[in-house]
Amino acid sequence: MTTQQLINQIESKKSFLCIGLDVDLNKIPQHLLETEDPIFEFNKSIIDATHDLCVSYKPNTAFYEAYGIKGWKSLQKTIEYINEKHPEIFTIADAKRGDIGNTSSMYAKAFFEDLDFDSVTVAPYMGKDSVEPFLAFEGKHTIMLALTSNEGAFDFQTLQTEGIHGETKELYKTVLETSKTWKNSENLMYVVGATKAEYFTEIRKIVPDSFLLVPGVGAQGGSLSEVCKYGMNKNIGLLINSSRGIIYASNGVDFAQKARIEALKLQNEMEQILTQ
């Protein structure tokens, strides 16, 4: 999928919502546990109930790997279902991968070819040759961790470092700056946590045009309007993720309807922001 197609979808749906499909068997409605593939059945219901309100789905691979082969099968069925029924949706494999070059190539093959996701999240610690193999795929997007929304973000990401022009700046800014020098860097997007809305101003100075995937709105305390105020660009440039707040809105038989209500609240807020 091209970035323009993603932008068109945002404009037509009046939404830049990404729904995280982080499915925990301990949290889903009891009645689904009797089906052959409870994780897929759960996802299918969530997708059927919300696909017109969001522009992206983001399964987090950990929640599938935890169930071994069965989990990987659920992941495959989920991405196939989305690609078949809603090919306009921008799909994200939230995998946070990254390794030496030949290994990253294999991860890229796993998510871009075997599973046919539009994008994958990666970690920057191993540098250029751990990310460039992902960037080599045309029509695919690589979403690199910059500033995350968790407590541990302040352990290393905000350490003062020497930037590429010799001036002192936080590590996440050096990561952003450096990544722009990599081959096919136009295929990069970045993860930036919503819990630190004021940081977006600084981030937009470095990556004015890139899409940012923003976790942390809602459950983790981030404010949608604040993030938009500081982080939006001329193409919107934001994908706001919500996982637990939507998919676990209810654990009864009405879970999909309740998920829709939560997604609709966010979509409404987004529509207001977009039409201001």
Place this chain on the structure above:
Amino acid sequence: MTTQQLINQIESKKSFLCIGLDVDLNKIPQHLLETEDPIFEFNKSIIDATHDLCVSYKPNTAFYEAYGIKGWKSLQKTIEYINEKHPEIFTIADAKRGDIGNTSSMYAKAFFEDLDFDSVTVAPYMGKDSVEPFLAFEGKHTIMLALTSNEGAFDFQTLQTEGIHGETKELYKTVLETSKTWKNSENLMYVVGATKAEYFTEIRKIVPDSFLLVPGVGAQGGSLSEVCKYGMNKNIGLLINSSRGIIYASNGVDFAQKARIEALKLQNEMEQILTQ
């Protein structure tokens, strides 16, 4: 497995060799492609031929994920085969995972419970709460990236940062120092690339007692004797990984015998070092 059991194994086998099972279907002998599960058949032959010469096997998850469900099945069969036939072997899931707390818990469940590996590799970028869920597993080990062996290691890992006591030092040293303050940090080991043997002196000042997993000997240019000179501690404290140099020594029907010859060369060198 306890660290003491790993040390005992090193002493009895006179080896601290780890063999990386990074199986690429394009590189394995043609005749295996006719079997039902070529990746597992390849691994089985390598394991049968080398288990007395090494103390650890390290499948890299990327090489299995690239083949989807079939690949994940090969990974499961491989770890089950090692655990059943050679329970003394220290197994490493080379996965380089790391995410927010509840997600890292799911990855830990995937590798420590579902697949029953002794250890998993993780990336440090997201900090404390992305690693501690792994450390909570008793008898399991978490091997965190510190200084890797690839070119991109110099993009961020060697940037000057502020250390935990306020003094300036490279990021990988701050990562090492900081990780020692985390809960259950005694379950940490670290990845340190062999291509920079002189760095080991500095690293040993920070983590004198920890085991280091060392890629980069051989194919990537690192020297075994140099690494041992600067990196070994009173319990050896090193696991030297070789992947391609051993498993792809031949792509004929004699691949397992040739792999054994290469593993034996390294084990011989290690035995000499251990008995000096």
